[in-house]
Amino acid sequence: VAAHVTSNVLYSHSRPCCCCSSHHHLISEPKRLRGGRLHRTKTTTRTTATSAAVLYPNTGRRRRRSGAFVIAWAAAHEDFHEDCHEDDAKDDGDEYVGWNGGGLVHSGANVHPSVIVSPGAVVLARAEVSQGCQIGSNSVVGNDVKVGENTRVNFNVSLENCAVGKKCVIHSGVCIGADGFGFYINDETGEMVKKPQELGVVVGDEVEIGANTCIDRGSWRDTEIGSFTKLDNLCQVGHNAVVGEKCILCAHVALGGSCTLGDYIIMGGKAAVRDHVQVCSYVRIAAKAGVIKDIEARGDYAGFPAQASRDWKEQKVVLKKLTKKYTKWRIRD
Numbered sequence: 001v002a003a004h005v006t007s008n009v010l011y012s013h014s015r016p017c018c019c020c021s022s023h024h025h026l027i028s029e030p031k032r033l034r035g036g037r038l039h040r041t042k043t044t045t046r047t048t049a050t051s052a053a054v055l056y057p058n059t060g061r062r063r064r065r066s067g068a069f070v071i072a073w074a075a076a077h078e079d080f081h082e083d084c085h086e087d088d089a090k091d092d093g094d095e096y097v098g099w100n101g102g103g104l105v106h107s108g109a110n111v112h113p114s115v116i117v118s119p120g121a122v123v124l125a126r127a128e129v130s131q132g133c134q135i136g137s138n139s140v141v142g143n144d145v146k147v148g149e150n151t152r153v154n155f156n157v158s159l160e161n162c163a164v165g166k167k168c169v170i171h172s173g174v175c176i177g178a179d180g181f182g183f184y185i186n187d188e189t190g191e192m193v194k195k196p197q198e199l200g201v202v203v204g205d206e207v208e209i210g211a212n213t214c215i216d217r218g219s220w221r222d223t224e225i226g227s228f229t230k231l232d233n234l235c236q237v238g239h240n241a242v243v244g245e246k247c248i249l250c251a252h253v254a255l256g257g258s259c260t261l262g263d264y265i266i267m268g269g270k271a272a273v274r275d276h277v278q279v280c281s282y283v284r285i286a287a288k289a290g291v292i293k294d295i296e297a298r299g300d301y302a303g304f305p306a307q308a309s310r311d312w313k314e315q316k317v318v319l320k321k322l323t324k325k326y327t328k329w330r331i332r333d
Contacts, residue, residue, distance in 0.1 A: 099123075103135060130166075142177070148205065161217045165205035165227065173212040177201050180216035180223075180239025180257060195219060197239060204228070204245065210235065216257075226263065244281065284309075 096104040103117030106124050111117075112131035120138040123129060127141045132150035135141060139153050142160030151168040153159070161177035164170070182195035199218035204227030209215070213231050215223060216239040223237060226245035231237075235249050238257035243249070245263045252270040255261070259273045262281030273279060273291045283295055286302035286309065295301060300309035 096122075101135075103137075109141075136172070145177075154211075161199075162201035162203065162215075164203045165207065167206045168203060169208040171209060171211040171213075171233075174209050174214075176203070176209075176215045177217045178214065180219055182219055182239065182257070199223075201225070207231075210251070213237075220258075232269075238275065250287070 096106055099105045099111065099115070099117040100113075101116040101121075102119035103121035104123070105111050105117060106122075106127070108125035109123045109127045109129070111123055111127070111129045112133070114131045115129050115133045115135065117123060117135045118137040118139075121135045121140070123135065123141045124143045124145075126144045128146045129135070129141060130147060130149040130151075133147050134152045136153055136155040136157065138155055139157040140159065141147060141153070142158070145159045145161070146163040147153070147159070148164055148166035148168065150166060151164055151170070153170045154174075155172040157170050157172065158175045159170075159177060164176070170176070177200060179197040182197060184193055184195065185191070186193050197217055197219050199220070199222050201215050201217050201223045203209075203215075203225045206228050207225055208230045209225075210231050210233035212233055213235040215225065215237040217223060218240045221240050221242075223239055224242045225231070225237070226243055226247065228245055229243055229247040229249075231249045232251040232253070234252050236254045237243065238255055238259070240258040241255045242260045243255070244261050244265065247261060247263065247265040247267075249255075249267045250269040250271075253267045254270075254272040256273055256275030256277070258276045260278045261273070262279060262283070264282050265279060266284045267273075268285060268287030268289070270287055271285045271289045271291075273285075274293075277291055277294055279285075279291060279295045280298060282298035284300045285291060285306060286300070288304070289302050289306045290304035291301070291306040293305070295306070301307060301312075302309045303312040303315075
């Protein structure tokens with residue numbers, strides 16, 4: 001902790017103390033103070049100055065105090081908190097170490113030496129990060145998380161309660177493994193009760209997840225994203241949802257909890273699937289479509305509620321014609 005004495009003011013640029021959150025002022029070298037002189041030795045600190053103006057910690061107030069009071073006050077705080085600061089530094093050194101790229105890795109994590117952890121990124125205890133991975137700035141790899149080889153994690157990503165496969169790309173702002181949305185109201189007490197969310201998320205190989213997409217952890221089964229699947233920005237995958245392999249989910253797609261999607265499914269922007277609904281493989285769902293019941297036959301689907309695309313188009317044509325006829329009859333009347 002360093003301090004500087006100008007003509008009559010004692011200033012400090014120290015960090016807040018870990019115990020009392022105050023900025024303690026310590027004099028580290030002799031300085032002239034109002035005509036007097038501070039004399040510092042290895043064992044004692046004394047002064048011939050009669051008074052000084054002191055800038056108190058965490059305030060902008062100055063008070064007149066004797067030079068002896070200034071030195072005694074600083075020395076007392078130095079002795080009182082010296083052991084505390086030493087213990088903090090020791091603990092920090094044992095728990096986290098600097099890594100390639102400037103980030104921090106917990107000593108209990110298993111991180112390959114080739115991994116790059118950018119400044120501000122943190123890998124927590126018991127996490128496993130395989131060779132060739134890149135962890136972007138301000139991203140967090142949580143406890144017990146596993147990241148496969150050559151996976152790239154961009155900025156501000158949160159990984160918890162999950163396992164990510166090989167050669168994945170996770171764009172900025174993605175959150176994987178947060179609690180799912182599960183609540184119910186207790187009929188007897190009227191209280192809102194949160195359902196336990198204790199399982200995880202399994203992401204396959206070569207999956208790409210767009211910016212600010214959220215994938216919730218499971219409650220009764222793991223949430224799964226199949227290999228080679230691509231998710232656009234701002235998608236929401238609810239808890240317990242299972243997405244098959246080689247699917248494409250465009251922006252703003254929402255998957256309700258416990259729904260199941262087969263392989264090779266394409267969903268347009270803002271399309272949604274209701275909770276506990278199953279969709280078979282080789283299905284294309286148009287933008288803004290809402291799937292509220294199981295789809296058992298492959299093909300194209302559109303509208304709300306979602307139906308075969310051909311039926312939906314015919315209904316739209318008939319509805320348009322009826323609207324035109326009704327408008328003409330109304331004008332005549």
